[in-house]
Amino acid sequence: MQKATAEKSDPIAAQLAPVGRETVQDRVYSELRRALIGGLFEPSQVLTIRGLADALMTSTMPVREALGRLITEKALEALPNRSVRVPPITLERMDDLLRARILIEGEAIALAATRMNSRQISIIESMLGDWDEMRALKHKKDVDREVTLNQAFHFEIYRACGSAVLIPMIESLWLQSGPCIRVAIYAFSDAGEVDTAHYHRTIVKAIAAQDAKEARDALVADISRPFTFLRSKLEAEAKRGMSA
């Protein structure tokens, strides 16, 4: 029988792209991740297996396994009733998440700053350009694209840190803070955009100069900003709740 590996000597196989072997469960998992990081679900929202299966046009089986995986990485929460929901936002949890992100993403960007080659640096520089372009073109806020670009920019850098252990942890942290961040961006998108652009430019410049400390500091400022905004919003709401 033909070998499964593409033979380099075979002129036909050279023309053929390998056909993916992704399972349905993998697609469901990726889709839910995307939705979570993008903040498509609201905090405290309850998700049902059959509901998601209908929405994703599949059976319950791949969905329940994907939900189980998301629960283990704390992207979702299993209630004692055995229903599953997006974790609610609390001040303590936000501070906890921010501290962990500063610690781990800070380490990753410091590593990346000393390891990125010129090709990788030019990629993130061009991403900066795409960003400016988008902001100039569209005056109304396009939060989805904003979130996607931001994610692509950061992970392009983290990927360069070369740690197969840190990167999944960072993904888990983004998964956990996704719903919070979305709320913050919605509330303060205009106020924060200019700062974001500034921090990102500082990051790129620091990496190009292989200045790990400067890169880390700029990153800390960048990821702290939405948390600070959200914190002030939550505190205002809590105060309003007290007086009511």
Next chain:
Amino acid sequence: MQKATAEKSDPIAAQLAPVGRETVQDRVYSELRRALIGGLFEPSQVLTIRGLADALMTSTMPVREALGRLITEKALEALPNRSVRVPPITLERMDDLLRARILIEGEAIALAATRMNSRQISIIESMLGDWDEMRALKHKKDVDREVTLNQAFHFEIYRACGSAVLIPMIESLWLQSGPCIRVAIYAFSDAGEVDTAHYHRTIVKAIAAQDAKEARDALVADISRPFTFLRSKLEAEAKRGMSA
């Protein structure tokens, strides 16, 4: 109908302990975690759903979901053939794991050092005593108990750091380094025991003195030791492989 929550005014309910509502899947997951952290599986060992289901005396359903969860936290590895195995040990991966553990567990113990109350401190002090007792009694090595005590000691401290985000990450790191550690302990248990005891005593003393830096340094030395041993062993094997 009776409320599900225990009524404090009910004299009967006060006598009753809440009956757990653990699912079969949860038990399978916990059991596999225990086996992984304890190093009961060898690196590169392939696991089959039906095989585990037979061993655990359950059907395939809870096992496959537990395996999926362990794969997402990188405690197991999904091969392109769709079979799943314990990740093999490589030098790069070991260094990567150690760096992450130093970063995150170091932060956790520094936090704990400033937060542990006298009751919590006395608990870890008594664990030190249990340890000495065991070592005095049994001359032959009891690796299982050694690993269990070590885990209990460390996590008693980490729990006190009060971070619901960091602790699951540390659990994931232990899950990933479990198989490696077991190999190291087997190879070097006699050589390392006295060092382990010394580092643990230093940790307890530093925490009692609320000296975060000292506690972190001692922890780094403690968790680095098995990795250093294992590294030298792997390098020796690699050299032997070269000459053969």
Next chain:
DNA sequence: TTATTTGATTTGTGATCACACTTGCATTGA
């Protein structure tokens, strides 16, 4: 009107089945 109960619907969990793919071994051919 309000609190409680009863019944119907929804939901998660585990078992079983069907199917496709992989793996290992024996057979066949040169």
Next chain:
DNA sequence: TCAATGCAAGTGTGATCACAAATCAAATAA
């Protein structure tokens, strides 16, 4: 003798079903 072929057992994946627990709504009683 050795490589290629073909068959059989093993394995993961997804669908479906049965059952128990939870939820919600209507109906009943105070």
